[in-house]
Amino acid sequence: MDNQERHILRTRANVLKALAHPARLWMVGQLERGERCVCELVEGLDIDFSTVSKHLLVLKNAGIVEDDKRGKQVFYSLRIPCVMNFMHCVDAVLENAKLET
Amino acid sequence: MDNQERHILRTRANVLKALAHPARLWMVGQLERGERCVCELVEGLDIDFSTVSKHLLVLKNAGIVEDDKRGKQVFYSLRIPCVMNFMHCVDAVLENAKLET
DNA sequence: TGGTCAATTGGCATAATAACCAAACGACAG
């Protein structure tokens, strides 16, 4: 395993890590249907405004979402619409896990 | 967001979290090419035997791999061959992130 | 200029992860 492979693995893991949280997964699901301001996301989740803001920062740093400040609000949207596509594969993992246990 | 949705989000996040580590991502990549015993994986990664074993436990608990004890060795294999399919989508995230920065 | 609303930042407490070493365990060989 050379340095380049190591680097690729690290960056891939970062993207996955950014998605690996229920609240962030939910947000991404919402954003799939269109942009949302932070306050809309706070309403849906039942957690602190600041916590939502930090989750969004994680997604932004991973390159998954982008933000757009318009007036007093900040709107977030998906940079990669396909991002949730593979969730079906994740669900396949879960299905399979259930069957064999 | 009802309890069922909450539950789905949590289990999905668990699968993603299990994959969200460079060493585990590498192992899954290896297992895509066929089963491997723990010692083979230890050789490829440069980390402790016990650490590898624990990583494999994480993958197993997430339903991603299964183990098969044969003689003195334990062989791990993928339960979901498609598991790495979506890595192309992850890479798309990375590509896009690079372009716009 | 003040006030207010939307959002981010800093700080802190708590929990979860990751890695190592040492010890234990199960299968097999002698």
Add this chain to the structure above:
DNA sequence: CTGTCGTTTGGTTATTATGCCAATTGACCA
């Protein structure tokens, strides 16, 4: 039975993640 090999478990420590509260920033309105 004893020793050894491959693996897992337990324990410890360092690092990172999460979530709340309080304080700050920025845009807009009166």
